[in-house]
Amino acid sequence: MYSEKQTGAPASRVASLGSDAGARHGASALPRFPAWIAALSPPRIALWGLVAAVVYLTLVPLVMVIYGTFTDGPPGTDASFTFANYIDAFGGEELYQSGLNSILFALASGALSFTVGCFLAWVTERSNAPLKPLIYFLVLVPFVLPGILSTISWIFLLSPTIGVLNQIVVATLGLAEPPFNIYTFSGMVWAFGIDHITLPFFLMAAAFRSMDPSLEEAATVSGMGPFRTFYYVNLRIMLPSIFAVCLLMFIRGIETFEAPAVIGLPAGINLFATEIFLALRRAPTNYNLAGTYAVAYLAITLIGVGLYLRVTRGAERFVMITGKAYRPRNIDLGPWRFAVTLTSLAILTIAVVLPLAVVVWTSFMPFYSTPSWGMLGLATLDNYAAIFELEEFYRASTNTLITGASAATIAVLLSLGIAWIGIRTDIPGKRLLDMIAFSPIAMPGVVLSLSLVWVYLTLPIHIYGTLWILIVAFVTKFIPISLRIMHVSLLQVHKELEEAAEIANPSPVRNALFVLLPLILPGMLVGWLYVLTLTFKDLSIPILLSHVGTDLLPVLIFGLFQSGELPRLCAMGVLLTLMIAAIAGSTRWLATRLSVKTGG
Amino acid sequence: MHSQSAASVRSASRALLFAGALVALSSVGAAPARALSDTEAFYKGLEGLSAADREKTLVEGAKKEGTVVWYTTDGPTPTQVVIKAFSQKYPFVKAGFIRGKSQDILDRITTEARAGRNLFDVAKTSTETFDMYPVADVFAAYVSPAKTAIPENMRAERWSSVFTFVRAMGYNSRLLKESDLPKTWEDLLDPRWKNKILFDPSSLPEMMTLYTRWGRERAIDFVGKLGASGNLQIRNGRTTITQMLAAGEAPIGMTVYPYDVEALKSKGAPVDWALIDPSPGLLQPLSIARNAPHPYAAALLYDYLLSTDGQKVYAQMNRTPANPAVETSNPRERAAAKDPRIVFDTSGGRGSGTEEMLKVLDEKILKKKPKG
Numbered sequence: 001m002y003s004e005k006q007t008g009a010p011a012s013r014v015a016s017l018g019s020d021a022g023a024r025h026g027a028s029a030l031p032r033f034p035a036w037i038a039a040l041s042p043p044r045i046a047l048w049g050l051v052a053a054v055v056y057l058t059l060v061p062l063v064m065v066i067y068g069t070f071t072d073g074p075p076g077t078d079a080s081f082t083f084a085n086y087i088d089a090f091g092g093e094e095l096y097q098s099g100l101n102s103i104l105f106a107l108a109s110g111a112l113s114f115t116v117g118c119f120l121a122w123v124t125e126r127s128n129a130p131l132k133p134l135i136y137f138l139v140l141v142p143f144v145l146p147g148i149l150s151t152i153s154w155i156f157l158l159s160p161t162i163g164v165l166n167q168i169v170v171a172t173l174g175l176a177e178p179p180f181n182i183y184t185f186s187g188m189v190w191a192f193g194i195d196h197i198t199l200p201f202f203l204m205a206a207a208f209r210s211m212d213p214s215l216e217e218a219a220t221v222s223g224m225g226p227f228r229t230f231y232y233v234n235l236r237i238m239l240p241s242i243f244a245v246c247l248l249m250f251i252r253g254i255e256t257f258e259a260p261a262v263i264g265l266p267a268g269i270n271l272f273a274t275e276i277f278l279a280l281r282r283a284p285t286n287y288n289l290a291g292t293y294a295v296a297y298l299a300i301t302l303i304g305v306g307l308y309l310r311v312t313r314g315a316e317r318f319v320m321i322t323g324k325a326y327r328p329r330n331i332d333l334g335p336w337r338f339a340v341t342l343t344s345l346a347i348l349t350i351a352v353v354l355p356l357a358v359v360v361w362t363s364f365m366p367f368y369s370t371p372s373w374g375m376l377g378l379a380t381l382d383n384y385a386a387i388f389e390l391e392e393f394y395r396a397s398t399n400t401l402i403t404g405a406s407a408a409t410i411a412v413l414l415s416l417g418i419a420w421i422g423i424r425t426d427i428p429g430k431r432l433l434d435m436i437a438f439s440p441i442a443m444p445g446v447v448l449s450l451s452l453v454w455v456y457l458t459l460p461i462h463i464y465g466t467l468w469i470l471i472v473a474f475v476t477k478f479i480p481i482s483l484r485i486m487h488v489s490l491l492q493v494h495k496e497l498e499e500a501a502e503i504a505n506p507s508p509v510r511n512a513l514f515v516l517l518p519l520i521l522p523g524m525l526v527g528w529l530y531v532l533t534l535t536f537k538d539l540s541i542p543i544l545l546s547h548v549g550t551d552l553l554p555v556l557i558f559g560l561f562q563s564g565e566l567p568r569l570c571a572m573g574v575l576l577t578l579m580i581a582a583i584a585g586s587t588r589w590l591a592t593r594l595s596v597k598t599g600g
Numbered sequence: 601m602h603s604q605s606a607a608s609v610r611s612a613s614r615a616l617l618f619a620g621a622l623v624a625l626s627s628v629g630a631a632p633a634r635a636l637s638d639t640e641a642f643y644k645g646l647e648g649l650s651a652a653d654r655e656k657t658l659v660e661g662a663k664k665e666g667t668v669v670w671y672t673t674d675g676p677t678p679t680q681v682v683i684k685a686f687s688q689k690y691p692f693v694k695a696g697f698i699r700g701k702s703q704d705i706l707d708r709i710t711t712e713a714r715a716g717r718n719l720f721d722v723a724k725t726s727t728e729t730f731d732m733y734p735v736a737d738v739f740a741a742y743v744s745p746a747k748t749a750i751p752e753n754m755r756a757e758r759w760s761s762v763f764t765f766v767r768a769m770g771y772n773s774r775l776l777k778e779s780d781l782p783k784t785w786e787d788l789l790d791p792r793w794k795n796k797i798l799f800d801p802s803s804l805p806e807m808m809t810l811y812t813r814w815g816r817e818r819a820i821d822f823v824g825k826l827g828a829s830g831n832l833q834i835r836n837g838r839t840t841i842t843q844m845l846a847a848g849e850a851p852i853g854m855t856v857y858p859y860d861v862e863a864l865k866s867k868g869a870p871v872d873w874a875l876i877d878p879s880p881g882l883l884q885p886l887s888i889a890r891n892a893p894h895p896y897a898a899a900l901l902y903d904y905l906l907s908t909d910g911q912k913v914y915a916q917m918n919r920t921p922a923n924p925a926v927e928t929s930n931p932r933e934r935a936a937a938k939d940p941r942i943v944f945d946t947s948g949g950r951g952s953g954t955e956e957m958l959k960v961l962d963e964k965i966l967k968k969k970p971k972g
Contacts, residue, residue, distance in 0.1 A: 284732050457715030457717050551699075565675065
């Protein structure tokens with residue numbers, strides 16, 4: 001399977017001729033190269049349409065933002081050219097300390113999320129440990145809970161004054177001092193890292209699922225145990241996935257705002273995101289300064305993508321789904337399987353069940369108080385009743401589902417196209433295309449929203465006030481994440497397969513539908529579910545882009561938080577968890593069914 | 601307070617850079633009265649009508665319009681309660697709304713206005729942001745009999761406060777006795793409060809209150825001492841601070857909304873509030889859009905919110921209605937609003953000293969070093 005350098009070469013040589021128009025037409029005459037890339041066939045037009053769509057979606061706000069960083073007023077004012085935003089944003093010394101803090105924070109919390117997420121993915125996808133559906137469900141929970149809720153839960157658990165865990169440990173062990181303090185750097189890393197195990201879990205699960213077992217068999221035959229096999233075989237093969245996860249986690253860690261604001265501020269630890277928050281908390285939002293900070297994120301992000309693309313350039317060597325019959329095999333852990341399940345559940349109890357328990361507890365309380373038998377007498381269903389009484393809840397739920405599902409579908413399809421171009425063709429500028437499509441990840445939501453409001457208020461495209469503008473914004477904002485997921489999924493499908501299909505059947509549409517699609521469907525479903533769930537959480541987009549009747553759940557969630565209705569917010573968190581769990585459950589069921597079908 | 605409004609749409613943050621422009625644009629704003637918008641002309645025409653005729657005209661017009669669009673800074677539950685009450689009186693008007701922080705509403709209205717789109721009818725903003733609007737460009741001059749019930753110092757040509765807030769010291773009543781409470785800001789410097797005061801970083805109104813009452817030197821000197829005392833724990837969000845006080849995370853919160861405290865207290869939470877000298881009072885300005893898409897329904901909603909019925913709805917939610925004749929379920933806050941320790945400042949964060957106090961807050965309390 002390492003010999004495809006040769007099979008791959010002609011195709012890439014042919015495709016590289018696409019750099020000048022004359023040769024592109026000539027290319028169709030050459031054998032083995034998919035004719036529909038070379039000739040101007042409908043699929044090819046579709047492909048270019050897709051590129052145009054992605055470039056439009058991402059470049060429009062990006063150009064507006066970058067232009068805005070050099071002016072001194074929001075769009076629509078006669079602002080003049082200035083460098084003042086850059087001096088304001090990056091002139092202060094404190095930025096170096098907070099920047100360094102941010103990098104350390106992102107690395108540490110990313111490492112924590114990755115380790116836990118990856119381990120649990122391996123357990124659910126490749127081991128024969130029992131209770132997998134429970135593990136799968138629990139991993140999903142932190143992702144669904146509004147970030148503000150889980151961060152507050154960690155305060156209620158680990159605060160030196162009122163932390164329940166502290167009180168329990170002090171009481172049981174008779175300690176003089178509470179052992180944990182959430183208001184520290186490590187407390188912040190913990191709260192954020194453990195809250196973000198879902199993305200690494202998803203991505204690594206997809207990678208494990210499409211693993212060729214013959215390699216592991218070879219390792220087992222040569223006497224390696226499951227752990228050594230994991231280290232020497234699986235880990236190496238999954239390098240692209242690992243890099244994608246690390247990149248996404250790092251960026252998420254750099255830009256996250258909740259843990260730095262809720263835990264970092266009281267602890268006196270300022271991150272880059274805290275500085276931005278402090279700089280932008282004044283009304284009206286300083287569009288120009290916000291955009292200028294975005295440029296810093298953009299720079300970090302592009303370096304990251306550059307590295308990622310470099311690392312995955314040779315990734316063909318690691319391609320897993322080949323023409324061979326493959327079906328990921330579950331590793332028999334023998335009696336160890338119980339130990340593995342117990343370990344997983346222990347991790348998840350600490351990471352997920354405890355904060356969820358705080359949320360569930362609070363959702364039945366008139367106000368938060370340290371759990372006790374006395375307080376149990378105050379238990380009430382009022383908070384749930386209040387949610388169900390809110391007309392906004394039903395409207396927002398429906399809108400969020402429609403918007404989320406549409407945005408997720410579009411984002412996954414578009415990013416599949418971009419990933420396909422990046423991996424399978426040599427179209428000049430494909431790397432640039434990847435970077436452009438990935439760039440929105442660096443854009444703070446408020447900046448993206450403000451530029452979109454402006455674009456669609458002034459262009460004669462009247463989507464402001466409809467769900468479409470929300471879909472456009474979500475697609476733009478979440479293409480980067482689905483792009484990395486699709487890139488990783490597609491990397492694992494060998495070119496050989498498509499080429500074989502091409503020879504057997506020249507219809508590209510049929511091949512795409514019946515050969516490629518089933519192989520990457522699990523990855524697509526993961527990407528879809530992930531983007532859908534993000535739309536349940538992202539506040540920055542609907543807060544400015546929702547209009548009368550198009551309100552989304554995050555605005556309601558934030559409204560409840562802002563007006564001090566924490567117990568109602570917790571009730572809402574519980575309902576959301578159930579809602580997303582139902583969607584995720586059906587998605588997983590579908591993914592399992594489909595991968596079993598194609599795997600055989 | 602409206603003279604600077606034409607300038608205030610511009611980026612608020614680095615006023616020094618724009619000082620010249622501010623002066624220039626302010627004088628434009630102060631220029632002779634501008635032409636009336638259609639909405640304003642329509643309202644002007646209503647002024648001669650009797651109360652009954654006025655109501656009849658508005659109701660007939662609103663029936664044709666069928667909707668009204670309200671931008672508000674209220675939370676989800678209060679918004680629904682108020683709209684329900686309004687719909688009971690005027691079932692033929694469907695009231696749509698957009699909720700957000702005052703900053704969100706400001707961003708939205710100013711952006712829509714710059715793009716020349718008229719999408720909202722009525723807006724409830726906040727004292728802190730009101731003067732950052734290009735007031736005369738986005739809000740209508742509106743005279744209505746309903747406004748006369750509101751005290752004169754709580755209304756003007758283009759707005760009227762619908763209720764008021766004070767911001768007070770919150771405390772955990774299990775951890776602190778009333779007699780042990782700090783009485784003034786200076787008491788907060790006592791070392792016994794080491795790390796025990798939850799403090800919201802968005803405390804510019806508090807800073808400006810000190811500035812107004814104490815003068816520049818004393819205010820700046822004090823904020824420096826407060827920051828150096830190690831007594832403050834920065835917590836983002838007043839409602840979070842109130843929740844944390846109830847949970848016993850710290851004994852004191854600076855500052856909180858009394859209605860928020862009262863709501864928790866009525867459920868049995870160990871929280872209470874007290875005035876500290878001096879503290880800010882905030883208005884909740886209600887305005888009609890200068891170019892309202894539904895001017896009839898807009899006037900109905902506006903007048904309803906200021907009417908005795910509408911004011912009662914707010915009063916039931918622990919708010920202090922602007923109409924002093926309407927009784928409130930939170931009489932303590934109403935009394936506090938009249939207390940000499942409370943400073944109502946409508947300069948909306950644009951008064952003299954604002955930039956300086958914001959910088960002092962950043963540098964002395966939030967520990968950000970000076971820029972550039």
